[in-house]
Amino acid sequence: MKKVERRKKKEKRHEERRMKKVERRETREKRKKDTVVLGLCDQKKEEEEEEEETTQLCDMLAGKKEERSSKRSLLIEKERKLKQGQAVSKFCAKYLHQICGEYKDFGILRHGFLASSSEEADSIQNASLKQNGKSEASCSKTLAPHKSTAVGFDDRMLLHSEVERKSLPHPERPDRLRAIAASLATAGIFPGRCQPISAREITREELQMIHSHENIESVELTSQHVASYFTPDTYANKDSALAARLAAGLCADLASAIYSGRAKNGFALVRPPGHHAGVRQAMGFCLHNNAAIAGSAAQAAGAKKVLIVDWDVHHGNGTQEIFEQNKTVLYISLHRHEGGKFYPGTGAAHEVNITLIFFSLSFFTSRRVKWSFHSYIYVIRWDPWVEKGIV
Template sequence: MTLQDMNEYETAFNEDDEEDSDWEPLKRHVEILKWFCTNCTMVNLDDVVHCDVCGEHKRSGILRNGFFASPFFEDAIASRTESESAGRDADSSSRNSVSSCSTAVGFDERMLLHSEVVVKSHPHPERPDRLRAIAASLATAGIFPGRCYPIPSREITQQELQMVHSSEHIESVQLTSHLYSSYFTPDTYANEHSARAARIAAGLCADLASEIFSGRCKNGFALVRPPGHHAGVRHAMGFCLHNNAAIAALAAQAAGAKKVLIVDWDVHHGNGTQEIFDGNKTVLYVSLHRHEGGNFYPGTGAAWEVGTAGAEGYCVNIPWSRGGVGDNDYVFAFEQVVLPIASAFGPDFTIISAGFDAARGDPLGCCDVTPAGYAQMTRMLNGFSDGKLLVILEGGYNLRSISSSATAVIKVLLGEHTETEFVKRGPSRSGLQTVLKVLQIQKNFWPTLGPSFEELDLQWRIFSIRKKNKQLKKRRRTLAPICWKWGRKSVFYHLLLKGHFVAKSKRR
């Protein structure tokens, strides 16, 4: 090797060194593995076996066995007792002929085709698994198929839809059948199967209403989706395309019903149903929902929204002021508001817009109603219109909550007593305040509420006075020990109290 060769070699080596000085390790993209809970759709890291939010097992069998599936183990029944009970129900159901059944169920698997096509960072809460979980629970319990009988499904006609919705709205929903994926609002999706699914859901609700009112069955449950109570005359929103409850109410009236009661216990206000029947004195709409001063979706449903155009009082809103509302507040509102007004109205047919998103564990509703609470409310409404009652599924996004709650409701329709009977307790303070506010407004239209309002208002005033007295006594004890009142320090005791009240009056 010559000197020139060595020099060139050294130069090349130095150039490599300079390049190496700028070298950085290759940045690898580390993928974080995660899974979405089947029960509540919440995201979890891959190394976690149970959902951090609801505790459901990563490979739970809830879609095969419904709420009977164990939440703790992979694809297992919750307990031997429950599985044996379900087996007994199935055995007894096989002895019942379809003709002896009194409860009809509306269901069609084509409604499962309605789903969000676009893959997003989080699964949509209104998903086909909602129906699958309820259907699996009913099948495991031997209720459906078994003790309830199915009605044939059909698509609602355009003429029937036009009794509720505008032609523009009907056309906009139908247009989605030509699109792979579309959205009415950022949270209300559609695919090429959605329009048909919505027509099937509406058709089932209409036919169930006709069957029940005509006496061909005693009552019924519409296991349908997409839900409907947010769909108004001209718009689809809140996961809803066609208003199933409104269509069912008009179908019942077409069959001969003169007065229809709709009770909506979905955690969200049914703004669409309220709009459709605003000014209509033949339909009484009652909604219990979270409102929180209009800050909870959809923002409508304040207590002062009572109806218009001579039908004031035929819209009754019971707007909760906070989350976490449970059985006792709901049943208290039923006793004080819903039942007295319904009795005065005298319905020929009753519809429940049964959203189960106020159920304990629901990720959207964040309330605390149990299956026993839903069963109790169903019993209370079953006494109206000679038991002609149609329950229509609306919301509810925790699979275990909606399947157990729906099963409890259907057992009431079948005349059963649920395993966990409702234990009655008093309402919460905020629940009592909400009911008082509603009574104060609605007593102007329903005089039967007057005595209840006066009695509750008096109880509330007495409670408030007692609470103030307790606070006053507590404040006095903190200012000076009570023993000072009679001892040598009595002067200081009275001076401290006097000084406190003088200072307080000056601040006012």
């Protein structure tokens, strides 16, 4: 009996020790699992902290990069404005120092014709750039893809001048273009907000569409003489023929560019003028008829009808003669007549070709003109005549 009890007690002790071992093992495994889970949590927390630090670092770097980019953009814009200002100053200085004293006191040079304030001009330019998605206006010699205002000018047209020195300077002299060029530059219009269009010499074939062989040859002949005169007031020198070809070629290209849609509109800053030049004769300071050549170029580009508005103190007798028998060109002249006593004495109210739809309007004419202009390409000739202190 005693042996049996001792054996049972012994087995019980073994069972207790075994259970304790099992419990200790389970405890160790549980602690191990907890340690692993805790380690994973710590690792995940560390990874999140590292990711947050990386994000903050990236944001900081991106902010610095954006700040550097902004500073770089400001520097580029500042440099661009500086260069543009230098170009305008150079452009102004190029002509202002050559202008006669009577022009230097005009407001047109101090402020520019219809010039905006600098802040307004900048806002207009920025709005235009934003609309076109451009950061900088193009200054290439070819027109921009988007429609814009084109301006044509060439220094060589200033070479046309009267060689003989007289007591009073000739009213049609290089100062006229210098004054306008300086005004446009002062206002920041050109160079600046307008696209340049280069000048080329008109071809003989294009001239023959408007002028006779007699007119073309007489103008070309002046290049062989130091000084010559077509009329007492219509001079020429050895460079006049070149200037006349450049003026006509520029007007032709400008009209073609506008009709084809490469430019919205344009301004041809040219000389010698042309509206007195007829089919055969050069007169009234005019050698080739630039407006007529522009109209012809527009029709060659596809225009079916052309409207020429001539705003000048004098009647454009040459343009009237050229298109008087042309049913596709409507010519309107705004001028002084004074009963035929004002130069050139033509352009009276009765000079109206009703059959061919041709109008000549004087300032005193009250007659009403009814016509549909929807299908016309407009060629407006404006001559800033030097009279009573007005450029």
